[in-house]
Amino acid sequence: MTDTVEAAQPPKRSYAPLAANENREDYSLRFAAHSFRRWSPLVVAGTALGGIAYLADFAIGASIVLTYGFSSGVLAILAAAVVIFLTGIPIASACAKYGVDMDLLTRGAGFGYFGSTLTSLVYASFTVIFFSLEGSIMAQAFDLAIGLPLPVGYLLATLIVLPFALYGMGAVAKMQTWTQPVWIAGLILPFVIVAVREPERLGDFAAFAGLDGTGGTFSAISFGFGMGVALSLIGQIGEQADYLRFMPRKTNANRRVWWTAVIAAGPGWVILGAAKQIGGALLAFLALGAVGSTAALEPIAPYLEAVRPALGPVAMTFAAIFVVVSQIKINTTNAYSGSLSFANFFSRVLHKHPGRVWYVLVNCGIALALMEFGAFGLLNKILGFYSNVAIAWIGAVCADLVIAKPLGLSPRYVEFKRAYLHKINPVGFGAMMVASTLSIAAYFGAFGEYLAAFSPLLALVVAVVLVPVLALATKGKYYLARENTVRLTEADALATHMCAVCGDPYEVPDVADCVKQQGPICSLCCTLDAECHDLCQEVGPVSLPMPTVRATET
Template sequence: MSQPQPERGHMMPRRTFNRWVQNPVLEDYALRYAPKSFRRWSEWTVMNSALGGIAYMADFAIGGSVALTYGFANAITSILVVAAIIFLTGIPIAYYSAKYNIDMDLLTRGAGFGYYGSTLTSLVYASFTFIYFSLEGSVMAQALQEFFHIPLAIGYLICSLIVIPLVMFGMTALSKLQVITQPVWLVLMLGPFIAIAFKDPSAFSHWVQFGGASASGSHFSSLEFGLAAGVTLSLIAQIGEQVDYLRFMPNLSTQNRSKWWLAVMFAGPGWVILGAIKQLGGSLLASWIAPAMGSKAADEPIKMYTQAFHTVIGSGYAALALATFFVLLSQIKINVTNAYSGSLSWSNFFSRIFHSHPGRIVWLFLNVGIALGLMEAGVFGFLNTVLGFYSNLAVAWIGAVVSDLVINKGLLKISPSYIEFKRGHLYNFNPVGFGSMIIAAGVSIAAFFGAFGAVLQAYSPFLSIALAFVLAPVIALVTRGKYYIARENAFEKSDRHHEIHKHSELPNEIICASCEFEYEKVDMLYCPFHKAPICSLCCSLESQCHDMCKAEQSTH
């Protein structure tokens, strides 16, 4: 039942949205908390949908590329070490996002970055989605060229446009797509490796002895290990795409505790287990086909799987057809996720900058357009360089967020125990996360370009994550946690965000004075400009208030 609406202090026209924004299936709560009424999927469905996006072939390309460049020992150790780092950093992010039903942007706001401070991370995250969309689209276009003889430039366009209709319908369509295709994809991915083990077991001994272009051959080199790890560490931002699904988890309760935790762990940090297996598989296949095809083509997944399926079924044409089908299926499964997550991150970015929200669908087209431009520019040919540079930014962001969640919230208790994401309750910039990321990324990028010598150049991403992780609690202690909460939430003083989630019943709904729709209490705040409750989205889009709510608070 709705609560009575207080008298409004400013009689302004009702805020209206276009049909895309008003349709929850299309909009998918892009800029706000995902309400219980919309989260109708089971733990299993959410987990399977999140893991469906891990079908991407870039893992095979990355594994093949680092093996061809740095040799077996450096490739394998970098893949395993980075997988451990990604798994550990993903645990707190997955937990807080699933518990509070918010995406990566809203989580970042409340984990030390502030309202406008997280615009930088929205750009970093958006960059991740269109960089990997372009890499996955390039792999897909290579398959179209190999089988259908479609020129790459046209293939890039086809691979970009084909995902748009699926992504328009958000979680509703994506969950069905991932559930239906997952069994087929798993069989096609694993089958060739089993066949190689029986029909050509020498491939594994050749893999162990493979040196690629490494100066150390198949032996370990600390410098080349660091360079290889920098490429694979760029995948640390993948947790953001997992969170875009995990925010639809049902509430955690005593009845579903085991299922809930299992789903969160597998769909959150657990993605990297499958990711690391695929990278290892890519390095094996690249070393296997390199003698026949040359190193230039050996990191192309379509070439890897064509040869692998040829081992299984013998026929060259049938093997190419099956490999093409597998690559196309894999790339559609991941690029719908890349495009979807990109539309969310751009929505969050532009809503804060321009106080306008034309709908998630508009930013879907922007994200796909940027990715298409990168594909046409030949981004796949610069795989190691692009990912090595990007990882310096990504790990600084993730390192700062994880440090705040684990140390500042968990150990020091200096950060609020709950996640506050609403503009009216946050400082515009919180130096804890924002400052630590800027410093860590700046120093590590300088190291990446050789400012501090060859060793730190190779280990610049490790320098980035270490600095961010250490600086976040240091800055929090120096500032005494002053910049987390700008003002208390009148609706949540005695009923905190985390306490609301302990109840199985639907929280009370309140009418927003601006758009006049009903929203759950978690998504509402009191606005002194309107002199009434408004929803978090209307608060973000309000351009006339000039943050008077926080200005009033600072005078007390």
């Protein structure tokens, strides 16, 4: 790499040691530099897919099918998987192409600089909710295996993931790779045992009418409510994107493997996720007589009942190891992704950034509190409500990427830097607010029973329709506050500039032209400036010795 601008003065800002260490920071608030993306497409994909080892899928599937019966429940799971897969394709490919996480993508996909702070909290809440659910499952395994009280188990389940989440992508990639064989073997084993020993029970499962016996036939209402619970997982694409931003540049040589990795590790997670939900429902159904309806929703108990006939006295040990490994894999991802979201939120609101690792502690602390308050017992209600907000957000981002950008209603590239963005873009932000408000009202029965059941789909449709409508109505003028004069072509992607504030070199996509500094400024220093009051958007661009070239288009 070559530096096109040399630092003329001592740095005006020195980051805290934790924030300055990119081996832990992982470019948490900025563009993921090409020089940092040292992993192959398959390693990145494997790391991202390692994060879907969670057993909440088992609990979610069991909850849906035991509540609504096989016919309505399984169809609801499959329908939700189709929606999640289709909406995940454009998000995954954009994050991998532009090297940005979900928050940065949202900024440039119709929400604006401060508009996306709301979605940062939505996404952070997703990681917190699922950390608490997964941690609860691990604590249940500790309780069943060694009699550890649940409150102590919650604490242990939180502490055990910290070493991996604190050290970032390097440590996470190694952990996911080393634990993958154990997890795959543990995942497959109970279903092999059931297929060999009790194949006739599969027919009984297909005829299951739910715990109350009313779900023997398909019900549109039950289907809708079940789909709403499964759609709460739509935010998982954000966690996948947090790893996909480290994909190497797509070239003619790696094009096929690049796309395979992006699709498999992006929207592809839901294929295994849906299978796990249905599998979890099967194991819960088979264990009902032995453990009861309450314990059947706790993955460890049905899993243990399934493997006990084959493993005998070591069944408990094997089941506990499988659950603990699974929960470490997913909660490391929850803690890691949650730290990115909280860091993005507080850096914009407070203009301070002590380092991503501090927000790992924030994320884990809130999740621990939820565990102690019994969040697992409110699984269906929490997820059913949450999906109304999450799907409105995802729908608005997808509509910008799939409709607005190709039609030229918004810039064809993803602009995430403060210097070029309006505080709020009414297109994506407005679409999300309207869609989520209507769907929440529907969820609480304002528009009748059917729309209450299908409120998440209402949110999706309204968000997707409103984005192009609002983009046309506003003529797209709220996407960019001013022209980006520091755009790049593929040939310039690795060029660097010294930030006039911190004095460190950054690649062109992470640099803006700063009026206040009269020179280049990195995106994070721009974010943390509390005194400029977006002066550049009033004065206009400054003349910098930077490439004046065309932006890369989608």
